[in-house]
Amino acid sequence: MSVLRRTGQALLAPLLAVVIALVISGAVMAAIGVDPLRALSVMTDFGETPSQQVTAIVVVLNRAVPLFLAGLAVAVAFRMGLFNIGVEGQYRMATVVAAGVGASVSLPGPLHVLLIIVVAMGMAAIWAGIVGVLKVTRGVSEVISSIMLNFIALGLASFLLTGPLRGSEPGASIVTTKEIPESGWFPSLNGVFGALGLADPPRQLYGFLLVAVVVGVVVAVLLKRTRFGFDLRATGLSASAASASGVDAKRMVITTMLISGAIAGLIGLPDLLGADHNYGTQFTSGLGFLGIAIALLGRNNPIGIAVAAVLFAFLDRASVPLQIANIPSSVVTIIQGTIVLAVVIANEVARRIARRQAESGTAVAPPAAGDGSSGEPDAGPPSGPALSNASGATGRTDPMGSAS
Amino acid sequence: MSTATTAGTTAPSRGPVTELFLGGGRGRRLTWILVGLLLLVSAVRVISGQQALTSSSTMAATLLLAVPLLLAALGGLFAERAGVVNIGLDGMMILGTWGAGFAGYQWGWQGAVLGGILMGALGGLLHAVATVTFGVDHVISGVAINILAAGVVRFLSESIYVDNPAGGGVTQSPAMSSRPPTFSLPVLSSGPDLLGKLENLHWFLLSDLAGVLRGFTNGVGVLTVVAVLMVPGAYLLLWRTAFGLRVRSCGENPAAADSLGVPVYRLKYIAVVISGSLAGLGGVFLVFIANIYREGQTNGRGFIGLAALIFGNWRPGGLAAGAGLFGFADALQLRSRTGVVALLLLVAILLLAVAVVQGARGKITQAVTAAAFAAASLVGYIVIDELPEGIVSFTPHLTTLLVLSLASQRLRMPKADGLVYRRGEH
Amino acid sequence: MTESAPPAVELRGITKRFPGVVANKDIELRVARGEVHAIVGENGAGKSTLMKTLYGMHRPDEGQILLDGREVVFKSPGDAIAAGVGMVHQHFMLADNLTVLENVVLGAEKAHGIGAAARRRITEISESYALGLEPDDLVEDLGVGDRQRVEIAKVLYRGATTLILDEPTAVLVPQEVDELFGNLAELKREGLTVIFISHKLDEVRKVADSITVIRRGTTVGTADPRTTTAKQLAEMMVGAELPTPETRTSTVRDTPVLELRGVTVAGQGARPAVDDVTLTVREGEVVGIAGVEGNGQAELVDAIMGLRPLAAGTVVLGTDDITAWTTRTRRERGIGFIPEDRHRQGMLLDAPLWENRVLGHQTEAPNARGLFIDRKAARADTERIMREYDVRAPGPDTLAVALSGGNQQKLIVGREMSAKPRLLIAAHPTRGVDVGAQSVIWELLKDARAEGLGIVLISADLDELIGLSDTLQVMLRGAVVATLDPGAVTPEQLGGYMTGAVAGTTAGAA
């Protein structure tokens, strides 16, 4: 009984969010004379042939992998109350440098890939580390420094690309780095489709998906099960209590930024190692900012982030068939925005409903009665207290900065 | 603040020179800092021959680049002073540009002002509903608004401008039907243009001063004037009126304000809507420059505005300085790649000063670090003629970051900034 | 106190429910005009809730509020203020970054604006009630006593005729308490009505004209302070005996556990926050640190815990020089810590109890296994602590924020004791804790001391300090100005040393 109630309450928020988002998006569509049901059927239509359907799934997954990594990078920092708005610049620097290094060495397959991954993670970690170091030694707010470093990364990457790392011919309209030799490519997972008896799609399913899954699991374990993760979350919940408990706040800021950055370094690799094999002027940008939305949507929890990433990827893919069906594709952007808002609003509403239920349910004296059910409604924090702390920490020059 | 108090207590032992520079409170000190900076820049200009450093043209560009940041930052000021972190400034600015474009082509520049403010205010209202009424985390709501704004303007343009006989398209509006007026100081910066003549003589200090003054007084748009006046205006409103006190109390301790009968929710709403309006006005300013709305026009300026706000320690004067510094560095890099190199000389001199001061205070590590960086800058200045576009493009950002790390000032955000306030639970 | 006049404040059948809790149930309260009326009760009895109802911060689910016999309905504190009710909250409701003036005039700008007229009025109030306030001081620079006077000034500025004070004395030293009571007497003479909440029953008996006792959310009766003893009051509250902190048999051994030598901590200005402090804590010894808040005790604690760098001096734990150790190492090697502000330093309010049990002991059994947290063992051990230390909460997964202050404190004490420390830093271990929980905590400290634990005790409660300590050190402006024998000093004398009224000596050192 109580288990049933608990799961019901846990599902309440996401369900509510979906309903709210559907209602708002439906209203928007109706307002512009689009039949929402038709739009929905267009969005969920993955094509007729098995090959088309599998392709659609591949497109969604390929898009979801970098989004997932971006969300994860943001979430790790969020969990300790740091707002890493600089993921954008971190992965850009990582990708350009990794592409440059990857193209300039020749190694046997797995080692080559490993080197590229390590370089990317290292470069992004350094870029994120600057933010951490500036925060603890100079008291510079991580928000401002990471915004600035995003722009600096943009310029620096451009300089590297058009200068020392330029690999494309002078006349080519897209400037790129030199192509990474085949030993540095990440094999696709298309073999899996054959094994599952599905059609082999024309598009390559990024093998990097596996790396993303592993990273997700590692982060989940790190945060939930380890002493380090405990320290990290404790700092996010209350920096003062954490340092009184023996957490070295300065080191924590830097370590967290390094981890967050290292994950950010992976964001560009699915494309780099799985499809493009070079970094160029057309390399996908903006994933760092989307990562913030994904992290928030996934409530900073790896599984939630995975779901959010797939959802966003699904919506992104839908923009093409919508256009083909003469429905404005900006509908998709509006849906994405509303969903983020809806999820958080739904969390709030669900929390209030749960409280009210508990209120009418238990009407006995003080909480001394230890039967376990009366305290239940409080057990699910709304959007994660780490978040309010994260924003609270926005720009605060905390005691750590003043010590020097 | 702390320097002020130490200065106060050690007053008797101070020589007349120190008294001249540091006495007389904040106003005098500020004046001296400005004079010092001008002297320094002027010297660097003469040494490097980079006339762009203080030309009226660069100053005018500085103003153009700084004003949208200033407006966004002022918007941020209102929201954050009321305790609501507004990372959605950029989205509200985007809405403002669209509103200005839409109203501007139909009703001229006055319409554009209203349209932009209105759209920005709508964005603010949405943020207020989410954060204040629903208690949604401020960062989440802001990020969502940024995403949403981009979608909404694209969508609106798609439905209104495509196949619109007045022109426009998915990414831009038709041109505004009238232009906002501009002002110049008669005689000095227009007509006989005495300042312009003086500037062109390239005299030490005098020409620099003339350049700066002329840049700020020649062909200045209405919105620029309004925006600049808003800096003291915001100070007076927030620090000298009951309304301002109430707003600030919401950002410092909403529970306390609430317990005194201050309508916290309503004030937060008002402040966040003002915030959105100001960001929207920043958007209007951008539309005024181009005379049309163009998608992507804000180009992340809302975020820079937020940075200017933090840079300025959540104070009107400070954020104006932040926006100004950014605007100057940006203007310089847009105008002259070689001018940027001259900045290295400026940096070298400043760092050298820091090294000397720190050395005198006995902070050897800091002094050595500063001196090392000073030397590096100097070498850079001597060796480099012109920087590649990629490097030059981030001059303003790097400058902001450097100044922040150097100043290492104790920034202090409103205490309850970003915290969701829920009154009781009922 | 004529029989015919209606009471200044009357609450009838007030019931207030919170989710899962009935905080007030059918409460009756009558306060006559011009009297000082005390409300006493255990932690979580519902006193603050009741006062918040009277102050319009929330509306009662049932019941009526009558002022001077007329029923009123308060939709907000604004309504209450308009009706002449003012409240000074248990947790100060002040904006640190605003000036005294701004804090006072906030919400009442209509009266005298926010400029010169308001400044004049505040100075007037400050002078006539001897509050000693500077309108342009930043509140964050003020000490607790001053902050409280700002709170009172706020209420008076609004022309309140009924004044509610929620635990006003918890953080004050006797001299300040006396000053406060002097102020109250002044107010009373002016015809103001004062309702005040306190856990210090002697104090209550001294100052109150009448007393209402609340237990488990409902009124259990009223008492006359002249005829009721503290013991009787306590029994009404909890049905238990009034505990005393007395420990007279010395358990002090020879081995020192903690030695501070010339410890100096830099302060904000030129004067160090902790100035050349040297002291020794032996096994089985409680060293009490007395001092008016803000005289370096907090910084001293930070220095011992490694939370603040030393400008000079050494800290020795047992035989180890720990000056360079991290906080974590210090805790691992046997320093337990009950922080002054449990919400800020002692707990993760938004985390479940078992995580709070882990906090500060992340690396120790049973919480950790290797680099991992042993969630199961930590949960189980939390349940043990809850049992052994009488922490009243539904279970280890309850969020800490849902516990009352006393229960939070018991959890902290249990957690710190579970690690079997050599040295315990206990800052205000019973602040705001009701008499029942207080006695539990005192017993725990005494038992641990008997087993050889060295304790540094910091407290604003001088009875507690004198009763528990083997040695007393008085801190004034960062320096130890006197070392006293707790057996030979009264709270009043101690207060004299703390405020600097009596020059420092080493009177009757043990």
Place this chain on the structure above:
Amino acid sequence: SDEDTSGSGGSASSGGSEDGPKIGLAYDTGGRGDKSFNDSAYAGVEAAIEANGGSVQEVSPNSDASDRADLLTQLADQGFNPIIAVGFAYGDVIGDVAQQYPDVDFAIVDSTGVDVADNVTGLQFAANQGSFLGGVAAATKSETGHVGFVGGVETPLIQAFEAGFVAGAQTVKPDIIIDRQYISPAGDFSGFNDPARGQIVAQGMFDAGADIVYAAAGGSGIGVFQAAAASGGRAIGVDSDQYETVGDASLQAVIMTSVLKRVDNAVEAYIGTFVDGSVEGGTDVVNDLSTEGVGLSYSGGFIDDIQSTIDDYTQQIVDGEITVPETPTD
């Protein structure tokens, strides 16, 4: 699939006959209504439909343009043929997609089809030649002997504009002063969409004494026109005839000419070859002065008086007497 549910988008010309080509048109970011090459491409398609019948489906990429490959794939899946990708940005992905749909003909504007796939035709433009004429016009018309070039983003494509402009101007007046400035570096595409920066960069040139500034800056170009209007200078537009598209009388007065890139002609011609069945994949169609794929506009009549000079240089280039550089020299 073309139920008439909405008035917008590609249904406009779907009235064309069933038997004509089903054209897929994938825009660059900005999409239709950009008053520039996207619109120009659409105009070409429209003209082709006029001539040959058929219908068109337009699609635009998402905000970070990460779905370009998907756009082409889905158009191919839906049976559109030919598929025209507008903008060199498709160069990264078009090869892969085209190889998977060997029966579909693809064209890409501003990029190459050589060595990409057998069914991709590159529609290229000798923008440097057009810009050369722009330089000639600027140098001839300049009274101060000082002109400017504002580039949107420092990409090779825009650098070709710069190279041609500089060469043209210097051919007329070897000692001419030419200010050159880009708004944003390669990889940062904000420079195509920031009129404010365009204005500021150009204003700097006018303040320094330039009287004609060439704006190869996409959407930022309007800022350049504003600066010209404010300083009493003149500007040269780009891609389409901006005198016609700017939609603002005060700006029309300063747009001396525009360096045209006849994307419309190229697209129309390409569809023509498709209908003929004479499409040659794996090749480039270079539209230059000889094919009138690039050139100057004369709207407004500002440069009518120097038409003979322009024609003269045009002839020299066509004849190969002048070789216009493609990359700028410092």
